[in-house]
Amino acid sequence: MCFTHNFWPLLVSGIENGSVYALVALGYTLVYGVLQLINFAHSEVFMSGAFGGLFAVQQVVGSKQPHGIATVGLIALGVVSGAIVGGLAAFILERVAYRPLRRRGAPPLAFLISAIGASFFALNLAGKEFGNNPIAVPTLYDERAVFHVFGAPVLNTYLIIFGVAAFLYLVVDQVITRTKLGQGIRAVAQDAETASLMGVDVERIIVATFVLGGLLGGAGGFLYGMAYNVQFNMGFFPGLKAFTAAVLGGIGNIRGAVVGGLLLGVIESLGVACIQTQWSDTIAFLVLVVVLMVKPTGLFGESLGRAA
Amino acid sequence: MTSPAADRRIRLAEGAKGRLVGWLSMVLVLALISGPGGSSSALSYGFRHSILRPRVIPFVVVGVVAWALLEVVRLRREMVRSAVLGRFEGIRQRAGAVPRNRLTRSVLPLVALVVAIAIPPFLNGYWQTVLVQEMGIFTLLALGLNVVVGFAGLLDLGYIAFFAVGSYTTAYFTGRLPVVPPFTLNPFWVLPLAILAALIAGVVLGAPTLRLRGDYLAIVTLGFGEIVFSFARNKTDITNGDSGAFNIPHFSIHAAGIHYTWGGKQLPYYWVLLVFVVLIMFLFRRLEHSRVGRAWTAIREDEVAAAASGVPTVRYKLLAFAIGASTSGFAGVLYAANVGFITDTNFVLQQSILVLVLVIFGGMGSMWGVLVGAAFLEWLPEKLRGSVPPSDRFIYFGLLIILMMIFRPQGMIPSRRRALEIKQAEAGVGEADALGLPKEVE
Numbered sequence: 001m002c003f004t005h006n007f008w009p010l011l012v013s014g015i016e017n018g019s020v021y022a023l024v025a026l027g028y029t030l031v032y033g034v035l036q037l038i039n040f041a042h043s044e045v046f047m048s049g050a051f052g053g054l055f056a057v058q059q060v061v062g063s064k065q066p067h068g069i070a071t072v073g074l075i076a077l078g079v080v081s082g083a084i085v086g087g088l089a090a091f092i093l094e095r096v097a098y099r100p101l102r103r104r105g106a107p108p109l110a111f112l113i114s115a116i117g118a119s120f121f122a123l124n125l126a127g128k129e130f131g132n133n134p135i136a137v138p139t140l141y142d143e144r145a146v147f148h149v150f151g152a153p154v155l156n157t158y159l160i161i162f163g164v165a166a167f168l169y170l171v172v173d174q175v176i177t178r179t180k181l182g183q184g185i186r187a188v189a190q191d192a193e194t195a196s197l198m199g200v201d202v203e204r205i206i207v208a209t210f211v212l213g214g215l216l217g218g219a220g221g222f223l224y225g226m227a228y229n230v231q232f233n234m235g236f237f238p239g240l241k242a243f244t245a246a247v248l249g250g251i252g253n254i255r256g257a258v259v260g261g262l263l264l265g266v267i268e269s270l271g272v273a274c275i276q277t278q279w280s281d282t283i284a285f286l287v288l289v290v291v292l293m294v295k296p297t298g299l300f301g302e303s304l305g306r307a308a
Numbered sequence: 309m310t311s312p313a314a315d316r317r318i319r320l321a322e323g324a325k326g327r328l329v330g331w332l333s334m335v336l337v338l339a340l341i342s343g344p345g346g347s348s349s350a351l352s353y354g355f356r357h358s359i360l361r362p363r364v365i366p367f368v369v370v371g372v373v374a375w376a377l378l379e380v381v382r383l384r385r386e387m388v389r390s391a392v393l394g395r396f397e398g399i400r401q402r403a404g405a406v407p408r409n410r411l412t413r414s415v416l417p418l419v420a421l422v423v424a425i426a427i428p429p430f431l432n433g434y435w436q437t438v439l440v441q442e443m444g445i446f447t448l449l450a451l452g453l454n455v456v457v458g459f460a461g462l463l464d465l466g467y468i469a470f471f472a473v474g475s476y477t478t479a480y481f482t483g484r485l486p487v488v489p490p491f492t493l494n495p496f497w498v499l500p501l502a503i504l505a506a507l508i509a510g511v512v513l514g515a516p517t518l519r520l521r522g523d524y525l526a527i528v529t530l531g532f533g534e535i536v537f538s539f540a541r542n543k544t545d546i547t548n549g550d551s552g553a554f555n556i557p558h559f560s561i562h563a564a565g566i567h568y569t570w571g572g573k574q575l576p577y578y579w580v581l582l583v584f585v586v587l588i589m590f591l592f593r594r595l596e597h598s599r600v601g602r603a604w605t606a607i608r609e610d611e612v613a614a615a616a617s618g619v620p621t622v623r624y625k626l627l628a629f630a631i632g633a634s635t636s637g638f639a640g641v642l643y644a645a646n647v648g649f650i651t652d653t654n655f656v657l658q659q660s661i662l663v664l665v666l667v668i669f670g671g672m673g674s675m676w677g678v679l680v681g682a683a684f685l686e687w688l689p690e691k692l693r694g695s696v697p698p699s700d701r702f703i704y705f706g707l708l709i710i711l712m713m714i715f716r717p718q719g720m721i722p723s724r725r726r727a728l729e730i731k732q733a734e735a736g737v738g739e740a741d742a743l744g745l746p747k748e749v750e
Contacts, residue, residue, distance in 0.1 A: 038523045055351050100714045107733040110717050112463060112523055113668060117709025120661050124702040125341065129355065131348035236657075240534075243527060278542040285531035292520055292528065 002274040008152035010269045016158040016227070018265020019165035023220035024242030025249070025257035026172060027090070027213030033189040033252040034209045037108065040115035041097065042217055043239020044122035045089045049218020050225035050234060051130060052085025053078035054137055061138045071141045078137070078222045079164055086218015087211045093118055094210040102206075126232035134229035137222075161223045168216055169258055175212070176254060185209055189252065237281050241268070244288040250298030260299065321382045328375050335371035339364045341703050342696075417676075421586070428578055435690075436574035442686040444581040445643050450666040450682040451588055451675065452635025457664070458673030458726065459596060460628035461608030462518070463526040466533025467663055470506040470633040472540060472655040474640020477502040479553035479650060487546050495645035496559040499638065506637020507630050514629035518622055533660050540652035552651030556644050570645070577646050588635065589675055595631075596675075604628060609729055658702055665705045668712055671719020673726040681720055 003010055024046055031039040057078045066074055097118040101110050145153035176182035184205045187195035196202045224238060245264040249256025264284060271283040291298065336359060343358020358364070428439055449471060456464045479485050481501060483492045493501075517528045540547045547553075559580070560569035570576045595601050603624040606614035615621050644650050670681020689701045696704075712719070718727040 038527065040526075051351070058351070097710055097713075105734040105736065106713070106717060107730060109461065109463060109522065110713050110730075112526055113664070114710050114713035116465070116661065116664070117706050117713065119706075120658075121703055121706025121710065124700075124706060128341070128345040128700060128703060130346055130351050133348040135348045135351075240527070240531060247524075276542075278538065282531075282535050282538060285535060288531060289516070289528060292524055293516055296520070296524070 003270040006273060007270075008150040010273055011266060012149060012152045012154055012158060014266035014269030015262060016161055016265070017269065018245075018262035019162045020220045020224045020227075020238065020261075021242045021245045021265055022258045022261025023165050023168060023216045023223070024238060025246040025261045026169070026254065027217040028243050028246040029249075029251055029254060029257040030185070030209050030213045032246070033254075034185060034192075034206055035098075037098075037111050038115075038243070038251075039093075039210075039213070040112060041093050041119040041122065042090075042213065042242075043235030044119045044126075045086050045093065045214050045217045045235075046221040046224070046238060046242075047126060047232065047235035048089040048122065049082035049086030049214075049221030050230045051126065051221075052218060053082030053222030054135060054225055054230045056081035057138055057140070061140070065139055065141075074140050075160060075164075075226075078226065079219045082222030082225075083215040083219040086216075086221060087214040089122070089218070090210045090214025091207065093214075094207055098206075098210075123233060123235070130232055132232065134231040134234075136229055137226045140226075157227055161227060164219065164223060168219060172212065172216065173254065181205075181208055185212075237284075240281075240288075241284040244284045244291070247288060247296075247298055248291050250300040253298065253300045256298055256300035321379055321386055324379050324382075327379070328372070331371040331375040332368065335367040336364070337707070339367040341700060341707075424582055429575060433574070436578065438687070438690045440574045440577045440581060440646060441643070442690060443683045444578060444585070445639050445646075446663065446666060446686050447585060447679055447682040448581065448588070448639040448642070449636055449663045450670070450678045451585070451592065452632045452639070453663050454667050454673065454675065454678045455592060455595075455635070456628050456632035457667055458671075458678070458723070459592075459601065459604040459608070460625055461522070461604075462625060462628065463522055463529075464629070464632065465526050465530040465657075465660055465664070466513075466536070467529070467632065467636055468655050468657075468659040469533045469536035470509055470636035471640040471643070471659070472536050473506045473509045473633075474502040474637030475644040475650045475654065476540070476547060476553075476640075477505045477637070478641045478644035479556055482556050484553040484556050485546065486544075486548060494560050494562075495557060495641055496561055499641050502637045502641045503634045506640070507634040509637075510630045510633025511626060514626045514633075518625045518629060530657070530660075533655075533657060537652060537655050537657070540655055547652070550652050552649060553644075554649055556648045556650070558648070559645050574646075577642070581642065584638070585679070589679070592675060600624065600627065605725065662702075662705065665709055668709060669720060671722040671726065674719060674721055674723035677719050677721030677723065 024042065027042050027045065028039060031037065031042070057074055060077060061074060093115075097114045098111060101114060141156065143155055143157055146156050146159055147154055174182075176185060184195070184200045185208070187198065187200050188202055188205045188209075192202050195205075220238075220242075221235070225234065228234070241264060242261065245260040246257045247260070248264055249258070249260025251257075264287060267287060268280065268283045272280040275283075340355065340358050343361075343363070344354060346352065346354030428436060431439065449467070453464065453467050456462050456467070476485070478495050478498045480487065481489050481491075481493045481498045482495060483489055513529070513532050517525055520528065541549055543549070544551075558570040558572070559577075570580075596604075603614070603619045606617070606619050607621050607624060611621055643654075666682040666685055667678050669685055670679065671677030685705075689696070689698065718730050
């Protein structure tokens with residue numbers, strides 16, 4: 001087989017990409033669980049997080065490459081600012097493109113179209129404000145292999161991305177299962193009307209869900225930008241892939257999104273070995289179509305309320 | 309104790325502060341869009357020079373004044389309304405229910421047709437080109453997408469892919485691609501082939517995907533559009549990639565004693581377009597009021613109920629998809645023959661969204677709305693070309709979509725049925741689009 005040749009390196013880089021997809025997929029899944037809507041503009045939340053993190057790092061970093069604790073601090077700064085900007089973007093998005101329609105009880109198509117409008121707007125505005133060229137995040141450390149798995153080098157970049165993603169996932173999991181907010185989110189996901197009768201402020205929960213998804217998406221944006229580059233249209237494919245990941249795991253299902261993200265990253269990475277690289281972006285799409293055809297509820301079923 | 313009069317003077321209508329914030333953010337966004345852009349080496353340049361400069365003051369003033377004026381109007385209206393106990397509402401609704409009279413039904417289209425025939429010969433070359441290549445082609449595209457989005461309620465985000473199929477079929481059969489066709493044809497005779505090719509593409513994409521819920525369909529069509537684009541870009545041995553296909557010949561007829569070549573002039577193309585737009589509008593109008601159209605309406609309003617009443621929903625959705633696709637393919641041939649040069653960048657996602665904007669702006673499901681809306685939105689950027697950078701127009705279009713969805717989801721010239729459906733859906737009756745299909749009926 002074409003992918004057995006370089007299996008381990010491909011697997012490792014697949015997991016790296018997959019952990020970013022998982023972070024972004026959580027945003028799709030959370031919003032879908034609560035509103036039964038695909039947040040079409042989530043890819044632009046991801047992009048704004050990347051720019052937020054990049055901007056913050058650019059402001060602080062000196063001309064010299066940082067070392068030791070400064071490196072850790074700068075990465076943390078990038079992730080946190082990316083998350084904050086992503087959360088802010090998601091908040092604004094909900095306020096502008098979703099809430100007025102929800103107040104009116106608009107049909108689902110209207111939400112989808114207004115989200116597409118928001119995505120289109122944000123994408124092109126970013127193109128105008130930040131130029132069309134890819135921008136590299138300042139070098140914060142020397143990239144090197146930390147250890148090897150069956151001869152496959154595991155770069156420190158991979159470890160950082162995977163570590164941050166895993167940490168964020170654990171935090172979200174705790175928030176959803178342990179806190180009052182998480183209880184509210186699960187309640188609204190199960191049955192919004194009943195939840196509101198039980199005293200849950202549904203509007204507040206919806207906003208919180210968007211912001212939570214935005215925080216994760218924004219952090220994911222910075223991580224992705226650190227590994228690749230930051231560009232105004234960087235959100236499109238990761239967005240599509242993360243959405244695929246969410247569907248693969250069962251949209252609305254939190255653990256499903258994480259497993260789906262990792263799985264998709266690996267499928268994609270192994271698949272690229274079999275075809276020309278310029279077609280790599282279509283693999284995720286094929287996965288999406290197949291999943292939707294064969295098992296539209298995904299691997300773990302659609303249930304934020306129960307499976308979380 | 310304050311007197312009632314004084315009390316009234318400082319009173320604001322409910323939600324006034326929220327609307328002020330809305331107006332202010334709106335004008336700030338406009339200030340940002342209209343200001344200078346930044347670059348990858350100076351990320352905050354655009355923000356600093358468009359919002360943190362004195363040029364922002366007029367924007368803010370306009371925003372506050374507009375807010376204040378509208379609040380006064382709103383307050384007045386509220387007072388009047390409470391005084392007459394909502395009697396106006398009843399009158400307004402009844403006025404809206406008056407059937408369309410003969411004037412709008414037969415005279416206005418005739419006037420429109422006369423204008424469409426009489427004006428173009430007097431335009432200069434530049435505007436004739438705009439008329440054909442921007443307004444005409446995109447009107448055709450919008451009319452086709454209207455069948456999919458407006459009539460059947462399916463969101464297709466890869467619509468431009470079928471346009472690409474039409475264009476590349478033309479390039480192929482005129483021998484302008486690296487792959488050699490079995491025989492070469494004039495673009496005019498490619499028309500039926502291209503329509504067929506686009507139709508097949510529509511069915512091939514639609515058959516497996518149209519069973520999906522509408523929001524999934526949107527993403528799948530988006531991905532499909534992107535695959536067609538990457539095919540056009542990457543399969544250079546077939547499509548020539550970003551160097552594109554050159555010298556696609558003009559239309560010409562050499563048959564049955566008629567010899568005519570369209571040549572480099574725009575006007576002859578315009579007549580072809582006009583004939584076909586009129587024809588297509590007539591056909592679609594007949595379809596809309598036929599059994600097929602009623603099936604689409606039923607699917608759009610409540611797919612479950614339609615399926616339960618025996619409407620073969622997938623078949624009718626597929627039909628809408630195929631009709632939309634073939635219209636798009638048809639427009640692709642016209643474009644390829646008229647411009648003579650196609651490249652992958654003609655078929656980017658932005659073009660699909662652009663056509664969607666045209667349909668939404670005019671009014672989903674309203675053919676006159678789509679016609680006028682498409683022509684207007686294609687004309688305006690050309691008119692403003694000098695004062696607004698062309699690259700900014702997509703930002704404005706994105707903004708326009710959001711604003712339309714918030715304030716006027718039925719479009720500028722709405723289809724009366726669609727407007728009613730949206731109203732009903734908002735009141736909790738029906739779905740008003742095919743998005744609500746639960747899994748059991750798939």
